[in-house]
Amino acid sequence: MIKYSIKILLFVLVIAHVASAANDDPKRAEEVRQMMWKDSDPEFSVTAIPNKWKDKSAVIIAKYNMLSYRKAALSTSLEYIRYNHNRIMLLDKSAIEDYSQFTIPESGTYGNIRSAFYAGFKIVKPDGREIEIPLSKAVKEELEVNNSGFNKLKLAIPNLEEGDILDYYFGEERRIVLASKYFSFDPVIFQLHGDYPVMKQKITFDVLRRCFINLKSLNGAPDFALASDHKNDKNTYTLVDEDRESIKDIRWLYPNRQIPSIKFKITYASSFAASAPTFIGEPGVLKSEVTKEETKKLVQYMFNTSSYYGGELKAYMKKHHKKEKDLNKLAREAYYAYRNINRIKNTEARLLYGKNANESSSIVRDVITLSNYYRWNDIPHKVIIGVPREISSIDDLILENELMMMIKVTTTDPFYVGRFTNHSIVGEIDESLQGTRAYQVDGVLPTPYWVLNETKVPVHNASENNTMSTYAIKVLDLDEDKVNIAIKKSVSGANRIFYQNVLMDIYDFKEEEASRFDMGEDFEGYKKSEQKKLLQRKTDYVVNREKQFNESLKAVVSNDLDLIIDEPKDLEVKQTGRFHDEPEFIYTCNTDASGAIKKAGRNYLVNIGKFIDGQIHLSDEERKERKYDVYDSYARSFEYRIEFIIPEGYEVQGLEKLENNVENATGGFTSAAKIDGDKLIIESKKYYSSNFNKKEDWPLMVEFLDAAYNFTQQQILLRKQ
Structure with missing residues (x-):
């Protein structure tokens, strides 16, 4: 299965310049409708689901992915056809929300590619009534991508109720004008598990027998069956699969490594073009292995034929x-x-x-x-x-x-x-x-x-990907639940990439770069007319720069801390983290916040644990025996220092609840607290030891993940003296 997000564009092709509505060819649209809803396989008439899945959010009764790669004799163009037909029973409000709206690209032309899109939607009610949703109900919207606009249609699916079946299809028929004797179609990956269980699914693709096919079944996926049509010079490959459980909301899962999947790519090439050292094999024959020698030849070719660089x-x-x-x-x-x-x-x-x-x-x-x-x-x-x-x-x-x-x-x-x-x-x-x-x-x-x-x-160790957060907290008003937080973060390794990209731009490090390299004058090498445009854009950008960064900063701080954040201010990049002798990205800022203090008679409860970054809260389902190994992005660590100024006239009680020491082979969470003068000092650390753990070690990860989350729920008492 190729997983699509329901509420975003379902076909990744930018249609620009020439566009018209989906289903814009009435005759062909009706042929497609007939193919999908009248001539479809028997499973697209099924209205019952297995009892074992009655408590699921939704169940996919049937799904069919059909692809076709063709080239007519003597033609200078290729044809690519793709249809996805789905029949799904919606069993709760969450699934209904997921399927309440679809986005469909319009037919159109982009470069040397002409694409026609077709779609159809109908609701099957429990009493058997079928309600077709006409595309005329869709609303056209404009979407900007890299300063180029293209049209899309948004279609709402009204009156969905629990127990309804939604039966829908999408199709694209693409014509590609060949610019050479070599054309590689987009690679395709199907994962046989998805967010919802699947009763039955089928994948078929047909290709001209002289096309080249790279295909591999992974992680226990079944093989394709071949049917040859010598008369029409065409091979058709079919995979039938059924009874797949859902994998929704599984944390730290690499589906392509763990879920039964199929990946393939079709290439059209003349005999001369096919002589280049790519991974294509023999025309019309499935190729599912690549040798070390083939890899070497391809990389040699890339090094030898690349334009002169350097x-x-x-x-x-x-x-x-x-x-x-x-x-x-x-x-x-x-x-x-x-x-x-x-x-x-x-x-x-x-x-x-x-x-x-x-x-x-x-x-x-x-x-x-x-x-x-x-x-x-x-x-x-x-x-x-x-x-x-x-x-x-x-x-x-x-x-x-x-x-x-x-x-x-x-x-x-x-x-x-x-x-x-x-x-x-x-x-x-x-x-x-x-x-x-x-x-x-x-x-x-x-x-x-x-x-x-x-x-x-x-593998980089956890300390090489580190975030050190210092939060200096001063109570502004106990009764109003208001504090000020002075924030300092020092971030290294892969942890720093997000912060650098969001909280820093060229004007934070241009001077640093110019001190080491020949930067030249502003926009040197551009035409004078272009320089003038850029200088005006620079003036406009600088005027709004502080506001834009404050908005980004608020999003970052709100994401880090489980508090109600006011407008953060005074962002200052102390160190850019762009050279190996100073590898940490360091910034400071401060913000007012609320959401941590509650009055308790003459005293106050402070949820002090909220002053470290938000932590993972595992669901009861996640705590159970894990079925898949844990693939994390990278080993990493997070250190926190909380300096809480104790309000005058109060003393702190409850420090013993802030002590933790949970460490094992997969990672750990530690914390300690002490009173130093008028400050409560808390130091804690959380770390993931590796980027991979066997599923059998999941209980060890649960131990320190729970310890970190439980810390965020801890409170101290400010007792009136």
Whole structure:
């Protein structure tokens, strides 16, 4: 199953410039309607569900995913057809809310692709009545994406009630004008489990027999059955599956690694285009394995055929570090110089044009560029080739776009280069590769001499991804439940990325960058007319900058603390965390807040536990025996220091409830409290020891997760003296 969010766009294709309504071809729309509701499989007439699922939020009675990849003889275009038909019984208000509204893209043309969209919705009442919802009821809205608008339709499904069956379908028929003899369709992943249990599902796809098919069934998913149509030069593959339990709201689950899934990609290529070293196999034959040799040839091809990268880096390093003999320093300086050339010089303009200034660039291009420079200067290094752990192991590699690369510099002071972003530093390993098995090659050698060897990528320990929060709390008014919190956060490793992207922009680190690199004048290299536009945009941006950051700051503080937050202010970035010698991102601010103090006669109860960040509250269902291993993003730790100024005339009681010491192999939570003069000092720490735990160790995780949450519920008594 491909999981779709009901209330967001269901087909990821931007339709712009030329658009018309969905179902805009009445004749074809009626043919599709007939196919889905009149000629469908018998399971789409079922109205009963198994007793074992009566208490579920919803049950999918039947679902059918049909895909088709075609090319007519002598045609210069390809046809891609995709239909999803679903029949689901809604059993509670939560499911009704989930399915109360759909968003449908309109038919239209984008570039060399013409897409026609079709959809249909009907409600089947428990008494058998069928109520079709016409698309004429849909409301057109405009959506802006990267400054380009495209139309979408919002359709409300009225009068849904518990016990109703919703039967609906979506379809896209896409025509692609070929620009070359090679075209790779979008990869597709189906997960056979989803948010709701599934009684029966079917997946079919047909392809011209001369197309190339990469397909792999994972985690116990059944295989496809093949039916060949030699007369029409077509192969059809079918998978039938049934009785799948739901996996809704399972925490720390990597579905592609743990849930029965199928991933595949179809490629059209002429015999000449197919000779390039990609992962395609023989035309018309399923390919479900990729060898180490095929991986090597593809990576060699990428390095050998990429456009020339690195000339500007080479020139800069020659100018500024020509006499540097220490390869450890040279390798690090080259990384930061490349970050400046490739990322920072364009960041201000991207920001002012409203684009994502922190967006990652092409990791493949970046690795090639830096590896080229290291090779030119005989800096020993390895190029590491792996697959992100949330996708699959290296053994299950089947698609070219699953590959991910990074560099390990092997000088006397070795380090990894795993990120290429505005704020990445040397020594970081992308969490997607941590703990995985991968391949590595000697980057100094010319590509014809490369040999792929297996390696294990390390996992950063919890202390390397750390958040240290200090909350200095002063009571403003006990009766009004009002406090002021002076906040200081020091964040390192992967923990810092969110805060850097949300609470900092180019104007926080432009001066720091200029002190190390040739930044030039504002918008140097742009045309004068463009410079004028950018300077005006800069003026407008700076006027609103403080307001925008205060809004972001409020969202951050409100997310961190389970309190009612007033307007935070006085945000100050103390350290940017953009170089390895000062790797922590440090900021301060302060805010007034409420929601922690209650009057108790002459005294007051203070929910002091709320002054550490909000903690995970496990449901009763989650505490049960876990069925799946725990895949966490990365090992990490959180430290808290609370400095609560005791109001004059009061003493604190209840410190003993603030003592915790729960530590085991999976992580821990500790806390301690003391009185120091007029302050209550509380220090606590929570940490996740690893990015992976076996399901059998889940009870150990529950221990420290519960301890952390229970701490947030603890109160102290301010007793009137």
